[in-house]
Amino acid sequence: MPENRILYLDAYDSFSNNIITLLKDSLAVTVEIIKIDDPRFVLNDDAFQNCLSRYDAVVAGPGPGHPANPNNVGLIGKLWSLPDDCNLPVLGICLGFQSFALAFGAKIERLKEPRHGLVRRLTHCDRDIFSGIGELNATHYHSLHVRLDHDIEHHREARLWEPSRTCKQLVPLAWDVSDDANGAILVGARHCHKPYWGVQYHPESICSSGGADIFKKWWHEARRWNAGRMRTSVVPAALKTFETQPEKTIARASQREPSIVHWRKVLCHKALDVPDLVNYLRDQGDRSEPTLLESGLQDDKPVNPETGRFTIIGLPRTGALQILWSVKDQLLVIEEGGKRSAGRMTVLLKCRSGVNISYEAGLETIDVLPAEVGSARPDVWFLLVERSIIIDHVAQEVYVQTIRDNDQTWLNDTKKLLQAPANHPLANRSMLDPDSAGHHVVAGPTQTEYCAKVRACQEQLRAGESYELCLTDQSLVYNPTHPWTLYQRLRKANPAPFGAYLHFATSHTHSGMKLDVIGSSPERFISWSRSGKCQFRPIKGTVKKTPGMTREEAEALLSSEKERAENLMIVDLIRHDLNGVKRVRNVRVPQLMQVEEYTTLYQLVSVIEGDLHPSTPLTAALANSLPPGSITGAPKKRSCELLRAIEGLGEARGLYSGVLGYLDVGGGGDFSVVIRSAFRWGDEGDWRVGAGGAVTALSGEVAEWEEMLGKRQSLVDVLLGSP
Numbered sequence: 190m191p192e193n194r195i196l197y198l199d200a201y202d203s204f205s206n207n208i209i210t211l212l213k214d215s216l217a218v219t220v221e222i223i224k225i226d227d228p229r230f231v232l233n234d235d236a237f238q239n240c241l242s243r244y245d246a247v248v249a250g251p252g253p254g255h256p257a258n259p260n261n262v263g264l265i266g267k268l269w270s271l272p273d274d275c276n277l278p279v280l281g282i283c284l285g286f287q288s289f290a291l292a293f294g295a296k297i298e299r300l301k302e303p304r305h306g307l308v309r310r311l312t313h314c315d316r317d318i319f320s321g322i323g324e325l326n327a328t329h330y331h332s333l334h335v336r337l338d339h340d341i342e343h344h345r346e347a348r349l350w351e352p353s354r355t356c357k358q359l360v361p362l363a364w365d366v367s368d369d370a371n372g373a374i375l376v377g378a379r380h381c382h383k384p385y386w387g388v389q390y391h392p393e394s395i396c397s398s399g400g401a402d403i404f405k406k407w408w409h410e411a412r413r414w415n416a417g418r419m420r421t422s423v424v425p426a427a428l429k430t431f432e433t434q435p436e437k438t439i440a441r442a443s444q445r446e447p448s449i450v451h452w453r454k455v456l457c458h459k460a461l462d463v464p465d466l467v468n469y470l471r472d473q474g475d476r477s478e479p480t481l482l483e484s485g486l487q488d489d490k491p492v493n494p495e496t497g498r499f500t501i502i503g504l505p506r507t508g509a510l511q512i513l514w515s516v517k518d519q520l521l522v523i524e525e526g527g528k529r530s531a532g533r534m535t536v537l538l539k540c541r542s543g544v545n546i547s548y549e550a551g552l553e554t555i556d557v558l559p560a561e562v563g564s565a566r567p568d569v570w571f572l573l574v575e576r577s578i579i580i581d582h583v584a585q586e587v588y589v590q591t592i593r594d595n596d597q598t599w600l601n602d603t604k605k606l607l608q609a610p611a612n613h614p615l616a617n618r619s620m621l622d623p624d625s626a627g628h629h630v631v632a633g634p635t636q637t638e639y640c641a642k643v644r645a646c647q648e649q650l651r652a653g654e655s656y657e658l659c660l661t662d663q664s665l666v667y668n669p670t671h672p673w674t675l676y677q678r679l680r681k682a683n684p685a686p687f688g689a690y691l692h693f694a695t696s697h698t699h700s701g702m703k704l705d706v707i708g709s710s711p712e713r714f715i716s717w718s719r720s721g722k723c724q725f726r727p728i729k730g731t732v733k734k735t736p737g738m739t740r741e742e743a744e745a746l747l748s749s750e751k752e753r754a755e756n757l758m759i760v761d762l763i764r765h766d767l768n769g770v771k772r773v774r775n776v777r778v779p780q781l782m783q784v785e786e787y788t789t790l791y792q793l794v795s796v797i798e799g800d801l802h803p804s805t806p807l808t809a810a811l812a813n814s815l816p817p818g819s820i821t822g823a824p825k826k827r828s829c830e831l832l833r834a835i836e837g838l839g840e841a842r843g844l845y846s847g848v849l850g851y852l853d854v855g856g857g858g859d860f861s862v863v864i865r866s867a868f869r870w871g872d873e874g875d876w877r878v879g880a881g882g883a884v885t886a887l888s889g890e891v892a893e894w895e896e897m898l899g900k901r902q903s904l905v906d907v908l909l910g911s912p
């Protein structure tokens with residue numbers, strides 16, 4: 190274990206874990222994290238100073254808000270006035286840098302045009318922490334900036350590196366002089382004699398270059414300063430033993446023992462027709478409704494063979510085990526065979542089954558209060574599925590599987606059924622029921638309202654409260670037609686890698702709860718293999734397919750700075766979520782911003798992967814990453830708080846923008862983001878269709894409105910019975 194210790198002060202940013210990982214990887218140090226509002230230290234300076242004495246240096250992190258607001262900087266604000274004998278080296282990043290500069294006389298001003306996810310070439314002094322760094326691309330995430338009152342226009346370039354008249358203690362180290370709208374922006378500085386450095390960009394971003402080098406140079410300077418003072422960190426013995434304890438947990442790998450699955454491979458005479466098969470299974474009387482997670486096809490090929498390879502038809506038994514969690518009443522219900530009991534929350538992550546998790550359940554994991562909702566709804570709903578039919582659309586194979594003991598008869602009968610030739614009972618069953626009358630739009634946003642919300646988001650972005658906000662809205666559509674009929678229309682209109690037809694219901698007679706879902710999501714949230722390789726595939730960046738639009742044209746539109754910035758922010762955010770999982774290794778980005786084509790839209794998609802340690806539960810990355818970053822914005826916590834107020838739905842987002850998928854009995858799992866989907870509670874007649882998009886400083890309000898319409902269109906068309 191390395192002896193050197195860095196304290197990271199976390200201002201609730203969504204990139205912190207990337208900084209921490211880069212520090213650990215490039216400096217071979219231990220990094221410990223304290224939140225800026227840690228109650229042990231905010232009102233107790235002695236305790237804070239005592240805590241600092243255990244570290245060799247501090248990194249004061251980025252974050253939302255303004256450095257003059259004590260709630261936004263918390264403990265970071267205390268660093269700049271430490272008594273001399275407590276002083277230690279600090280690197281401030283973005284908000285941390287702004288707090289440093291503010292403390293020594295700089296002004297903090299709003300940029301004319303905020304810079305969120307923009308990459309710029311820096312001009313640096315080639316000295317100090319920038320010495321020998323060479324060309325540097327820097328990703329910026331800020332709305333505010335530090336002004337030293339350099340009159341750049343009227344000075345020779347050499348003056349860039351001298352302190353200004355008003356801030357004599359701050360020595361500039363790097364500038365961005367490429368920006369016509371904002372003028373020269375200070376992006377690096379140090380104190381003239383105290384051990385404080387700061388940068389106004391994100392060295393850890395996937396699109397920044399030289400991040401590790403900057404950290405190494407800073408660390409070199411920091412150690413030199415400590416050596417000059419003969420300062421060493423004091424680690425109490427108790428802390429040392431505490432740190433070695435987690436090693437013991439490695440032996441827990443046995444958690445991954447798979448349950449016993451009985452299965453048969455089926456040789457089919459022709460490709461199975463999924464609706465025919467589901468129709469047949471639905472007619473089989475004594476069971477619950479089949480659950481369908483379908484990989485959509487176009488011209489008999491998977492729409493996306495990477496994410497949409499398998500179709501999984503689940504056949505839950507009547508009275509199957511279900512586990513439900515409700516955020517509003519904090520109630521966990523376990524139901525099996527019609528009987529109910531209460532249990533502890535920890536049961537949830539051990540069950541392997543079909544699962545849906547609402548946006549609000551995700552908010553609960555990041556300590557954000559959800560919107561006030563009228564009635565308690567299940568926010569997590571697990572359903573144990575013992576029998577299933579799996580169609581592999583790539584290898585063109587079909588499997589029948591069960592985890593029930595002594596289920597050979599069912600296995601054999603189902604195999605026979607699937608093998609039978611073309612004129613068997615499965616054929617031609619997918620006649621659609623006629624549409625029931627009376628469907629209509631019940632409620633939805635108007636353009637005026639939506640555009641006002643886009644502007645409200647942009648005001649928060651300009652104020653530095655967020656870097657990107659994924660604004661969404663909900664429309665209600667009444668259509669009493671059977672959901673299965675509606676799903677069959679949807680799968681034709683908008684075949685997607687994460688098609689879903691689900692009917693969940695509790696059997697309890699008094700407060701029976703029902704949920705219908707029809708979905709056509711293009712977006713994988715997370716999948717993980719039994720060996721612990723996990724993958725996120727955020728979509729961010731959308732272009733509507735207009736008649737005659739070529740892929741080249743779509744690529745040109747999606748390569749704009751606005752679309753790339755939106756995507757980059759979410760890539761960095763998801764890297765952070767994944768880097769925050771205990772003992773995760775090798776977080777990487779094998780695909781950065783590639784264009785993927787769907788039925789009605791072109792989208793920009795990135796892939797983030799990492800490897801879970803054998804001692805880490807396989808569900809850890811899922812649990813650590815809710816709600817999905819692509820439907821929140823960044824930084825996640827502050828953005829969700831702002832969205833709650835701006836969206837003002839007076840309603841939960843519910844399953845929309847939550848996640849839906851399965852945990853397989855062997856330990857793997859695959860979850861989509863619930864978008865391009867509709868859901869309906871049994872006690873309400875109306876389908877809820879959510880849609881939205883990321884708002885950045887560069888967004889146009891009408892374009893955002895149109896993007897939202899484009900995203901909800903296929904669902905609204907299906908629900909309104911349009912051809």
Ligand SMILES: C=C(O[C@@H]1C=C(C(=O)O)C=C[C@H]1O)C(=O)O
Nearest residue numbers: 728730731819864880881882883
């Ligand atoms: C919010 C939605 O989509 C999300 C937002 C996207 C965007 O801003 O480009 C793209 C895909 C989704 O992550 C939606 O479809 O309702």
Ligand SMILES: NC(=O)CC[C@H](N)C(=O)O
Nearest residue numbers: 251252283284332333653
């Ligand atoms: N990345 C950051 O730390 C941002 C700092 C500050 N909230 C701004 O927008 O300028």
